[in-house]
Amino acid sequence: MPHDDTDIGGGRSRFPTTRLSAVLGAQSAETEVRARSFEALIAAYWKPVYKHVRIRWKKSNEDAKDLTQAFFLRAMEKDFFDSYDREKGRFRTFLRTCLDRFVSNEEKSEKRLKRGGGGIVLPLDFDGAEAELQSSPPCGDPERFFDAEWVRTLFGLAIEALRAECASRGKEAHFRLFARHDLADSGSGRPTYAALAAEFGLKTTDVTNYLAFARGEFRRLLLATLRDLTAGDEEYRREARLLLGAEPEDPS
Amino acid sequence: MLDDEVVRHLKGVVDLPDLSGTRYRLLRRLGQGGMGTVYLAEDEDLGREVALKVLFLLDAAGEAARHLLAEARLLARLEHPNIVPIHDVGTLPDGRVFYVMTYVRGKRLDAWWAGTPSRPVHLRLFQKICDAVEFANARGIVHRDLKPENVMVGPFGEALVMDWGVAKVRDASEAGGAVVGTPAYMAPEQARGDVQGIDARTDVYALGAILYYLLSGRPPYDASTGASVLEVISRRPPRPLREVDPAIPRPLQAICSRAMAREPRERYATAREISEDIDRFLDRLPVRAHRETPLERASRFVDRNRVLVYLVAAYLVMRAIVVMVTAR
Numbered sequence: 366m367p368h369d370d371t372d373i374g375g376g377r378s379r380f381p382t383t384r385l386s387a388v389l390g391a392q393s394a395e396t397e398v399r400a401r402s403f404e405a406l407i408a409a410y411w412k413p414v415y416k417h418v419r420i421r422w423k424k425s426n427e428d429a430k431d432l433t434q435a436f437f438l439r440a441m442e443k444d445f446f447d448s449y450d451r452e453k454g455r456f457r458t459f460l461r462t463c464l465d466r467f468v469s470n471e472e473k474s475e476k477r478l479k480r481g482g483g484g485i486v487l488p489l490d491f492d493g494a495e496a497e498l499q500s501s502p503p504c505g506d507p508e509r510f511f512d513a514e515w516v517r518t519l520f521g522l523a524i525e526a527l528r529a530e531c532a533s534r535g536k537e538a539h540f541r542l543f544a545r546h547d548l549a550d551s552g553s554g555r556p557t558y559a560a561l562a563a564e565f566g567l568k569t570t571d572v573t574n575y576l577a578f579a580r581g582e583f584r585r586l587l588l589a590t591l592r593d594l595t596a597g598d599e600e601y602r603r604e605a606r607l608l609l610g611a612e613p614e615d616p617s
Numbered sequence: 618m619l620d621d622e623v624v625r626h627l628k629g630v631v632d633l634p635d636l637s638g639t640r641y642r643l644l645r646r647l648g649q650g651g652m653g654t655v656y657l658a659e660d661e662d663l664g665r666e667v668a669l670k671v672l673f674l675l676d677a678a679g680e681a682a683r684h685l686l687a688e689a690r691l692l693a694r695l696e697h698p699n700i701v702p703i704h705d706v707g708t709l710p711d712g713r714v715f716y717v718m719t720y721v722r723g724k725r726l727d728a729w730w731a732g733t734p735s736r737p738v739h740l741r742l743f744q745k746i747c748d749a750v751e752f753a754n755a756r757g758i759v760h761r762d763l764k765p766e767n768v769m770v771g772p773f774g775e776a777l778v779m780d781w782g783v784a785k786v787r788d789a790s791e792a793g794g795a796v797v798g799t800p801a802y803m804a805p806e807q808a809r810g811d812v813q814g815i816d817a818r819t820d821v822y823a824l825g826a827i828l829y830y831l832l833s834g835r836p837p838y839d840a841s842t843g844a845s846v847l848e849v850i851s852r853r854p855p856r857p858l859r860e861v862d863p864a865i866p867r868p869l870q871a872i873c874s875r876a877m878a879r880e881p882r883e884r885y886a887t888a889r890e891i892s893e894d895i896d897r898f899l900d901r902l903p904v905r906a907h908r909e910t911p912l913e914r915a916s917r918f919v920d921r922n923r924v925l926v927y928l929v930a931a932y933l934v935m936r937a938i939v940v941m942v943t944a945r
Binding site for chain 2: 584
């Protein structure tokens, strides 16, 4: 079960509520819009960034923490994301390229900021991310790993959004059923609807209905989160298809 | 941390359609393509199995569903043995559009091709696809998304062309003429996003691309990199068929090239014209798309009149023997 790793962008209410996505908001001239957009981007990307630095650049966890903090702070100060051109590809790929360039430059110049040297420390749960890395070490291509981590984070954000949504509408039981059934990890196994009905004191048809509600809301919130993190319709649609396991990478 | 299995499960969960409130009951997932996921479902009112396709298209305002329904009404009038019409259209509670078709128990064209090595059989099936497209085009309906994935081959060897009218709705719903779908079979005017330039000759191009596939076993363009394929389609023709396989007869290469001409006005005007040229090829007659050399003409004559040629050759040999014997 995911937990609040950070205050930054942790809840849905922290995402920009205008139609401008966080990616476009990060390029905005308005300070408030930029700040909120950066919060959303950091929430979605800090963990993939940290793990990428650990794996791709083979940095120690302390160095990876410093570099992750420094990358986002520098991105805000130096307007890294202003040069993103949605015509040229996904924001996710652009961010990873920026990150690799940043780490490479830091290595060359040896001017890497010491921990907290920038004056601001982002409240990110690096220990939790490190524990995840240790418990399930990645294998294969670092780029694919970065993408997979990003998808994982996105699902995590949508789950948190669903939890908040259900709580605000008095539907905590719906979320608990969803968590018990759809978030059950491979080790514990997925309970049957009949077992859930007995556990929650509901009829089996209620379990079906509660789960249908939670899943519908989860889908809506996942796509809303995704829209926030993409620059336009085309990227959004492409990412949505990819996220749902379909084309264009796998034309059939 | 969400483990990989949970992420996989959640992907399935968010993709799964909520059919409550419809007359359909989900049975199982059949597969997915560029535009959506296909499920086997049961029509509970009529007690029959149907193919239910859920599009990726989000349609909160219901506009795409209305367009699709209007198209489906037009298509309902297309009664043809090679056309699979849409029976029903709707919108899921999450805004996705779905439509329902007859569940065809057969093989997709690409799978069928792999198990059917005979070129004449491929060509005759291709002519059935042409018949369906000709029938619809003559009634003002353009498919816009013809490709092997949209053609099924039924248990009796019949070609069944599916997904009529869907591409038009998709194109109308995509903002700014954005191009989506599998691009390898797409005409240059479609790849450019020129929606106004689409007509029956767009389908003729796609038929040429399907013929390319049936002759060579590969699509005209490598579809693994969507965006760049669109650029390539706009700029240059595909690799000539005889470069892919030198055994492909020149007339068939010429038919394919003419159907896939860059400029619509240089293509066959109708699907029937392609089919007629295929007929000529199968009957060993000269095809319209190819000007023969004298040698090719002679070779085709020999091929077409094999018995006569053998008889004349035997007669000449015998005459020569008689002349030689007499001369001694």
